[in-house]
Amino acid sequence: METLNYKVLESTGYNGYILKDAPVKVMQFGEGNFLRAFVDYFFDIANEKAGYNGKVKLVQPIANFPQMADWINEQEGLYTLYLRGSEKGRKVDAKRVISCVHDCVCPYSEGKWDEVLALARSEDLEIVVSNTTEAGIAYTQGDSQFDQVPPNSFPAKLTRVLYERYTAFKGAADKGLVILSCELIDNNGKELQKCCNNYAKDWNLNAAFIDWMNSANTFCSTLVDRIVPGRIRDPKEMAALEEANGYTDKALDVGEVFGVWVIEGPDGLEDKLPFKKAGVNVMVVPDVTPYKKRKVRILNGAHTGFVLGAYLAGFDIVRDCMHNDTIRGFMNKMLHEEVIPTLPLDKKDLEEFASAVQDRFNNPFINHELMSISLNSTSKWKARNMPSFLTYIEEQKKLPKCLTMSLAAYIAFYSNDIQERTADGLICKRPAGNTYKIQDDAWALDFYYAHKDDTAAQLVKAVLTNTQMWDQDLTKIEGLEAAVLADLELIRTEGAEAAYKSCL
Structure with missing residues (x-):
């Protein structure tokens, strides 16, 4: 030819x-x-x-x-x-x-x-x-x-x-x-x-x-x-x-x-x-800054906000998550009710951009693996989700249900039945029984391995007070420590999908 x-x-x-x-x-x-x-x-x-x-x-x-x-x-x-x-x-x-x-x-x-x-x-x-x-x-x-x-x-x-x-x-x-x-x-x-x-x-x-x-x-x-x-x-x-x-x-x-x-x-x-x-x-x-915020907090923030819990719930690629009413509903509630209200752009434009995210995640031609999105989730949650989380609390004077749950899902993903600390990762076990390797900065992986025998309450306190992770002590946010602990225990006992459903 x-x-x-x-x-x-x-x-x-x-x-x-x-x-x-x-x-x-x-x-x-x-x-x-x-x-x-x-x-x-x-x-x-x-x-x-x-x-x-x-x-x-x-x-x-x-x-x-x-x-x-x-x-x-x-x-x-x-x-x-x-x-x-x-x-x-x-x-x-x-x-x-x-x-x-x-x-x-x-x-x-x-x-x-x-x-x-x-x-x-x-x-x-x-x-x-x-x-x-x-x-x-x-x-x-x-x-x-x-x-x-x-x-x-x-x-x-x-x-x-x-x-x-x-x-x-x-x-x-x-x-x-x-x-x-x-x-x-x-x-x-x-x-x-x-x-x-x-x-x-x-x-x-x-x-x-x-x-x-x-x-x-x-x-x-x-x-x-x-x-x-x-x-x-x-x-x-x-x-x-x-x-x-x-x-x-x-x-x-x-x-x-x-x-x-x-x-x-x-x-x-x-x-x-x-x-x-x-x-x-x-x-x-x-000024391109508001549009960068739109992309980072809606598109990237959606990924980091739901994929870690979705992986624990048994999903492997993004598209399949969009075919599940609970995971898709959790993501959309997080975006439309908790993220968009914190952004300084026209609300109609933001709603249209968020709606396009669902289409993009549902792309039938791309098998976007959740584990590839999970790389470096500590810094990703801080950069993509934490600004929306903190702004929502400041403006609404209450905790955002879905973003709080996503923080708990992050902790659950990094601590689920930890098996070993290898040279380039942290090996955990999924609820379904297979192992998975978390890849992140060495200090973050060392932290979770050092706390592998903590109770849920001890782990949540250690994570939220880790200023290297968040540049602040998150336990100072009223009610957050108790809410994250309750969400983590729900993920561990009922499963991540049920925990996500509780937010809807």
Whole structure:
């Protein structure tokens, strides 16, 4: 079977939208599954719906996987994207051939960094996008040199790109770029800008350039939200798709249907970007913080809030939990009655986002294991659930039933019939009889192992007074110690599902 390219695609009779020729308007640091299923999808829709007429040049930020550049270039930038999931209870499996990608360059190959710098000098270039992992936005003094080919870190590469552009256009104020950082760290755009300034100073670049970098360019922090499994793992399913498509596709990608991109930027940026006109779920806001809270407390908080008890109740994957009235009802009550009232956004928007969570968790194409979600649950509960928990108590002057129960479920999960402390985990036994391995910070695992012979009351007191866990003594919250103890004993005697049901 032939490999996907424009000629092969045409021969298959594909009748979807395709843009073969257009100027490169976007430089994208990152060629992985996420950006291609998320950012490049939005640019592809913008080409079709908003007449953006722009291509994206992908730049590999690190040199560890040169095959991807080869695959993308062999396919002339084309790849098949499947967006799969559930919308309003209906199964969705949508296919689109993405044609916004021009090519992919590995700047570590001989002569290829020059290609990147040539694009920096292009009149057509408007936007830089990046997703170089959480570790990608980092400054290390002396790590890179101005004339290194290429500089080591992503911020150093970007600084060099911006200097090339500044020089080519003699510092013209209208030649700055919009820089959209998608890394999963707080204030990603601001942190990237700080790193670029540090490299500019290290390299003794002139003050006029530094001023241009900070005033003519727009560094945007963004929030990204789409689950992207990426490759299809089942060889039989992959073979069946390629047979149906009529071509081989080494860059095929898979993401969930849901996707939202929140970009923090100034007035006028929304009209400068092509997304609003295209009607896609991309918004420009003055402050991304409330939307990050929405995602962390509703989407991530839902996971951490119900999965530990659900695992003890005998469930293994998220989707099956959504088919159980008690677990689903517990999650929805926690979100709609205890979490949403604590958030500073439009309540209708929050309700719609929470309703979409149930659809996302019910995705028929993703087997999201509860044990994978359980990793590092101590810090996750603190970051995702505790802010809602404390705000609810402060505002409502009472304990939230479901969030209190989820704290008890966390304790139950970490203490259920502890068997041994291994080098990388804590082995516990599930009520059904099989063992499971808890993975968390060593100090947290040591704590639970040290308290394995405690009574329920002793354990609850020890957990709630552990300031390393919570940065405070939670027993000072009126009634909490007794409530968590009662919930823990209910989980241990009646089972987690019955305990969850008691909250409804």
